[in-house]
Amino acid sequence: MAVAFQDYYEILGVKREAADKEIKSAYRKLARKWHPDVHTTGKQKAVAEEKFKKINEAYEVLSDPEKRSKYDRLGSNWHNGQDFQPPPDWGNNGRFYSSADFPGGEGGFQGTGGFSDFFESLFGGGAFGHTTAGAGATGTRRRAHGPRRGQDVDAEIELPLEEAYHGVNKTIQLSADAVCPECGGAGTKERGFCPRCGGTGQVPDTKTLEVKIPAGIRDGGRIRLRGQGGEGTGGGARGDLYLKVRLLPHSVYTVKGSDLETEVRLLPDQAALGDKVRVPTLDGPVIMTVPPGSHTGIRLRLREKGLPANDGQRGDEYVRLVIDIPPTLSEEEKQLYQQLKELRKK
Numbered sequence: 486m487a488v489a490f491q492d493y494y495e496i497l498g499v500k501r502e503a504a505d506k507e508i509k510s511a512y513r514k515l516a517r518k519w520h521p522d523v524h525t526t527g528k529q530k531a532v533a534e535e536k537f538k539k540i541n542e543a544y545e546v547l548s549d550p551e552k553r554s555k556y557d558r559l560g561s562n563w564h565n566g567q568d569f570q571p572p573p574d575w576g577n578n579g580r581f582y583s584s585a586d587f588p589g590g591e592g593g594f595q596g597t598g599g600f601s602d603f604f605e606s607l608f609g610g611g612a613f614g615h616t617t618a619g620a621g622a623t624g625t626r627r628r629a630h631g632p633r634r635g636q637d638v639d640a641e642i643e644l645p646l647e648e649a650y651h652g653v654n655k656t657i658q659l660s661a662d663a664v665c666p667e668c669g670g671a672g673t674k675e676r677g678f679c680p681r682c683g684g685t686g687q688v689p690d691t692k693t694l695e696v697k698i699p700a701g702i703r704d705g706g707r708i709r710l711r712g713q714g715g716e717g718t719g720g721g722a723r724g725d726l727y728l729k730v731r732l733l734p735h736s737v738y739t740v741k742g743s744d745l746e747t748e749v750r751l752l753p754d755q756a757a758l759g760d761k762v763r764v765p766t767l768d769g770p771v772i773m774t775v776p777p778g779s780h781t782g783i784r785l786r787l788r789e790k791g792l793p794a795n796d797g798q799r800g801d802e803y804v805r806l807v808i809d810i811p812p813t814l815s816e817e818e819k820q821l822y823q824q825l826k827e828l829r830k831k
């Protein structure tokens with residue numbers, strides 16, 4: 486299929502041997518002049534959009550050394566609008582561009598119809614790896630490249646153990662980069678860097694989300710929030726947001742896989758004679774039997790008081806005994822210890 490040849494040099498009004506700087510400045514000048522936002526009345530706007538589209542396409546090719554050299558291989562004998570058919574050995578290269586390559590704005594020139602058939606025949610339609618949310622020129626690619634799903638985004642959420650175990654509804658704030666509203670993601674404004682984003686084309690943005698944390702999620706577990714990821718392009722669905730759970734260190738429990746470990750302090754007499762003691766578990770305190778003659782370091786197991794395990798079972802809670810004397814002793818206690826001491830001397 487023949488397509489109309491586009492003379493990109495002519496469109497930008499530069500010579501074939503123009504330096505990058507000249508091309509850039511010619512482009513800027515024309516883009517300012519023909520930006521559709523500047524032309525508001527119906528007919529003028531349509532003309533401006535068409536011009537603007539061509540200017541952007543020309544710049545897209547001539548500002549990219551790879552594309553420019555490929556384009557230059559066609560030679561200088563072609564004229565604007567001439568019937569053109571790419572040579573049969575003309576392979577498409579798959580360069581991925583960043584959004585910063587594309588000037589313009591979200592509201593500016595969307596839907597003006599994408600690149601020309603000529604461009605497509607030279608550089609192909611499959612060469613776009615455009616995933617940046619709301620990036621500058623995505624709108625212009627809509628018809629040419631079809632819907633593209635937004636990127637999946639990873640984030641972390643820190644949870645206390647109890648919330649992970651019981652499940653909880655959380656309001657979280659996510660910071661993400663959004664397209665700069667000042668320059669529409671171009672990073673440039675007038676002749677310099679955009680003052681709002683400093684030339685990056687993106688500004689920090691915060692969004693608030695309600696998240697339901699399912700009961701029993703473990704450290705490293707992921708929660709998928711459908712449609713909360715990067716914006717799709719060309720009517721494509723939004724990507725998903727994956728929240729990775731990080732358990733906060735706990736004052737009472739140490740998490741070891743699906744098992745929990747905790748420590749219980751006993752008095753020497755409790756350890757010597759055995760006792761029933763109150764031990765915290767995630768389901769509330771339980772009474773645990775300490776056998777007589779227990780010593781420091783012994784671990785007692787509370788079956789299935791740990792965290793849910795992968796196999797549907799539940800981990801255990803291990804209670805490590807620490808034998809200690811109380812920080813202060815009453816007179817009576819002192820006397821009793823004294824008696825015990827005397828007893829040993831016999």
Ligand SMILES: [Zn+2]
Binds near residue numbers: 666667668670680
């Ligand atoms: Zn900006």
